[in-house]
Amino acid sequence: MVSDVHNPASVIGLRGVTRRFVSKGAVQAALDGVDLDIARGEVFGIIGPSGSGKSTLIRLLNRLETPSEGRVEVNGVDLSGLDARALSALRHKMGMIFQSFGLLSSKTALQNVTYALELAGTGTPASRRQRALDLLDRVGLSAHAQKYPAQLSGGQKQRVAIARALANAPDILLCDEATSALDPEATQGILTLVAELNRELGLTIVLVTHEMEVVRQVCDRVAVLDHGRLAEVGAVEQVLFAPVSAAGRALSKHILPPPPDGVGEGAVTLTYFGEVVYSDALSAAVHGLQARFSVLSGQVSHLKSGPYGHMIVDMAGPDRAEALARLRARGVSVTEAAK
């Protein structure tokens, strides 16, 4: 079974966590022996297909769920030992946002945020109002403070939920499918905001998603869940470009280019990570060889850690295999069309 190495900078640790549920008389492990460390200040993705245990995992982090076996630690403290007061303090320091926003429909955006401060017993009515206005301003919603949730778009509602989650200055933000109900433009806005909050406030962000595209854009590391087990965990580029599990391969397929089948016999897809200058790499690969190339298409995208690109290239000539070997030696992944 995969296990994340213990990291002394860990702010969240799962130690042999199993969570079983009884459903229709049968016992099922939603999570099965998961070991994981999440470091302070990172954006950590949890990805996996439907039913793989993602929501159960994130809900264990603020004790909305409890493990059947093993333990969950936050800042080295085992959550199972917390009394009601300590648990409440922990939850104030851990903001959470959801797919369904969870706003109170009878309260305005401003009141939704001040309410979180009231519940925590923080400040005076005036100071709470000012903090809530500042937070709504930070998430780009100053003009909408007096609106009710029903008067806001999905992306705006999620921004209110983020302002509310930040009200008590948490160290950790938990995001459970926070963009799944949003259109692509609103998704983009929320992901940009999440990345800014991580950078500006040093927030540790744990983000559950079923979309590798979300992981690609904002995460530093990602854990892949498969039937409740940790299939693999690593830097996003590692899981994306060199997945070691079947579940990891299935997920990365969605954002990697398809093999160049049908494009032509000599066509290959080249994928690279980092600042490889393609024209240089290709020219160097064929230099002095009887091989020539023509670029059929190309695209550059970005991970949090840097750019990556892929292109479809027609490579021909007697030394074609040698030219492709040179590209591989430079760290370029080469996929040939199926014969």
Ligand SMILES: Nc1ncnc2c1ncn2[C@@H]1O[C@H](COP(=O)(O)OP(=O)(O)OP(=O)(O)O)[C@@H](O)[C@H]1O
């Ligand atoms: N309260 C519960 N009672 C019974 N079974 C549960 C409960 N919560 C989760 N499960 C089961 O545990 C498994 C994992 O569920 P979980 O919601 O954690 O998965 P998920 O990866 O978040 O799925 P999705 O992407 O569909 O939300 C599923 O088979 C689910 O039916």
